[in-house]
Amino acid sequence: MDGSRKFIINAGLAGQRLDRAITSYCLSISLDISRSSLKARKMPVLVNGFEEKLSYKVREGDLVEFVIIPPAELKAFPQKVDFDIVYRDADIAVINKPSGLTVHPARGHEEGTLVNGLVYYFGSDLPDSGERQRPGIVHRLDKDTAGLMIVALNEYAHRKLTEDFKKRNVKKVYHAIVRGNLQGTGRLDTPIGRSRKNRKLMAAVKDGKPSITEYAVLENFSDHCYVEIKLLTGRTHQIRVHFASIGHPIAGDRLYSSTPGRYGLTGLALCSKKITFNHPVDGREMNFEIELPDEMTDLIEKLRKKG
Numbered sequence: 001m002d003g004s005r006k007f008i009i010n011a012g013l014a015g016q017r018l019d020r021a022i023t024s025y026c027l028s029i030s031l032d033i034s035r036s037s038l039k040a041r042k043m044p045v046l047v048n049g050f051e052e053k054l055s056y057k058v059r060e061g062d063l064v065e066f067v068i069i070p071p072a073e074l075k076a077f078p079q080k081v082d083f084d085i086v087y088r089d090a091d092i093a094v095i096n097k098p099s100g101l102t103v104h105p106a107r108g109h110e111e112g113t114l115v116n117g118l119v120y121y122f123g124s125d126l127p128d129s130g131e132r133q134r135p136g137i138v139h140r141l142d143k144d145t146a147g148l149m150i151v152a153l154n155e156y157a158h159r160k161l162t163e164d165f166k167k168r169n170v171k172k173v174y175h176a177i178v179r180g181n182l183q184g185t186g187r188l189d190t191p192i193g194r195s196r197k198n199r200k201l202m203a204a205v206k207d208g209k210p211s212i213t214e215y216a217v218l219e220n221f222s223d224h225c226y227v228e229i230k231l232l233t234g235r236t237h238q239i240r241v242h243f244a245s246i247g248h249p250i251a252g253d254r255l256y257s258s259t260p261g262r263y264g265l266t267g268l269a270l271c272s273k274k275i276t277f278n279h280p281v282d283g284r285e286m287n288f289e290i291e292l293p294d295e296m297t298d299l300i301e302k303l304r305k306k307g
Contacts (some may be wrong), residue, residue: 003067003068003069004065004066004067004068005025005026005065005066005067005068006063006064006065006066007025007063007064008061008062008063008064009021009058009059009060009061009062009063009064010060011060013025013058013060014058014059014060015057015058015059016057016058017054017055017056017057017058018045018047018052018053018054018055018056018057018058018064019035019038019039019054019055020035021058021064022038022045022064022066023035023038023199025064027194027199030194031068033068034199034200035054038054039054043066043067043068043069044066044067045064045065045066046064046065046066047062047063047064047065048062048063049063076104076105076113076115076116076118076119076134076135077111077116077119078116078119078120078124079111079112079116079117079119079120080117080120081101081112081113081114081116081117081120082098082101082117083095083096083097083098083101083114083117084096085121086148086288086290087286087288088153090153090154091152091153091154091156091157091279091280091281092150092151092152092153092157092161092279092280093122093136093150093151093153094148094149094150094151094275094286094288095114095118095148095149095151096146096147096148096149096290097114097141097145097146097147097148097149098146098266098293099143099144099145099146099265099266099267099268099293099295100143100144100266100267101113101114101143102114102143103115103134103137103140103141103143103149104134104137104140114149115134115135115136115137118135118136118137118151119135122136122151122153126151126152126153127152127153127154127155127157127158136151136152136153136158137151137152138150138151138152138158138161138162138165139165139170139234141272142237142240142267142268143267144252144253144266144267144268144270145267145268145270145271145272146267146270146271146272146293146296147174147271147272147273147290148172148272148273148274148275148288148290149272150170150275150277152280156280156281157280157281160280160281161277161280164277164278164280165234168232168233168234169277169278170275170276170277171230171274171275171276171277172230172231172272172274172275172276173228173229173230173272173273173274173275174228174229174230174231174239174270174271174272174273175218175226175227175228175229175270175271175273175292175296176226176227176229176239176243176250176251176268176269176270176271177224177225177226177227177250177251177269177296177299177300177303178224178225178227178243178248178249178250178251178269179223179224179248179249179250179251179257179261180223180224180225180247180248181220181221181223181224181225182215182217182220182225182227182248183217183220184216184217185214185215185216185217186214186215187212187213187214187215188211188212188213188214188215188242188243188245188246189210189211189212190204190208190211190242190245191204191205191206191207191208191209191210191211192204192205192208192209192211192235192236192237192238192241192242193205193207193208193209194208201237201255201256202235202236202237202238202241203241203245204241204242204245208235209233209235210233211233211235211238211241211242212231212232212233213229213230213231213232213233213238213239213242213243214229214230214231214232215227215228215229215230216228219300221303221304221306221307222303222306222307224251224303225248226300226303237255237256239270240253240255240256240268240270241256244256244257250268250269250270251263251265251268251269251299252265252267252268252269253268263299264295264298264299265295265296265299266295269295269296269299271290271292271293271296273289273290273292274287274288274289274290275287275288275289276288
C-alpha cells in the first residue's frame with residue numbers, strides 16, 4: 001500500500017505544531033506514528049504544497065501531506081542472555097522469561113533482549129515470518145512480566161502455534177499480587193483500546209475491543225491480595241488495564257497505577273505461571289508450570305507478616 005497520506009486541518013487541530021497534528025491524525029486512523037519517529041524517519045511533510053518544519057503551527061483548512069517511511073529493519077544478533085529453558089525438542093522450546101527482560105529488539109534497544117538470547121541458544125535460522133527482529137516468537141510478554149513463553153524452532157511449528165494462539169487454543173494462567181482486597185472469584189468484561197490521554201497506553205474504553213479476564217483470589221492480606229488469572233481474550237496490557245480499571249492495580253505497575261509504590265521488584269508482581277497447548281507437530285497436550293519468581297515469593301511473605 002502507498003505510504004502517502006493527506007488530511008485537512010480542522011478547528012480542533014488548528015494552532016498546534018505540525019508534528020502534533022500529524023500524530024493526532026495518525027491516532028485517529030490507527031497508525032502507530034509518534035512525534036519522535038516523525039523526526040527520526042525524516043518524513044517529508046508538505047503544507048499547502050510547500051515543505052514545512054515540524055514546528056510549524058497549523059491553521060484550519062491547511063492541507064497536510066506526508067509519506068510514511070518505514071524504519072530500517074532490525075536484525076537480531078546472537079547474544080548470551082539470562083533465561084531458563086524449561087523444555088526443548090526439535091520443533092519447540094518453552095522458556096521462563098525473567099521480569100525486566102524485553103522480548104524483541106526495537107529502535108534504541110537493539111541488544112540484550114530475549115530474541116538475542118534465542119538466536120544465541122537456538123541458532124540464527126529460527127523462523128521469523130518476515131519479521132527479522134522476532135525470530136521464533138509466536139506470542140509475547142511485557143518486559144516487566146515474568147513467566148512461560150513458547151518458542152517455535154521451525155517454520156511449521158511457527159505457523160501452527162500462531163494459528164493456535166489466534167484461535168485461543170493456548171491456555172495461560174497468570175498469578176499476580178494486586179493492591180486492595182478482592183473476594184472469591186470475578187469476571188472483568190470491559191472493552192480495551194488505545195488511551196485517548198496517552199497514545200502509548202491502553203485503557204478500558206466503550207469503543208475498544210472485547211476483553212474478558214477471570215480471576216480467583218488465592219489469599220488476602222491486609223491491603224493486597226494474591227490472585228490467579230485466566231485470559232479469555234488477549235489484548236495488549238489486558239491484565240494490567242482490567243485490574244487498574246477496578247481500583248486494584250498490579251503491585252509495581254508504574255504505567256497503570258497513580259501510586260505504584262515500592263515493592264523491591266524488578267518489574268511487576270505478575271507471572272505467566274502455567275501454560276497448556278497441543279504440540280504443533282504430533283498434537284499431544286503439553287502442560288508446563290513454574291514456581292513464582294523469588295521476588296514475588298518474597299513479597300508474599302512480607303505481606304503475610306504484615307497481616
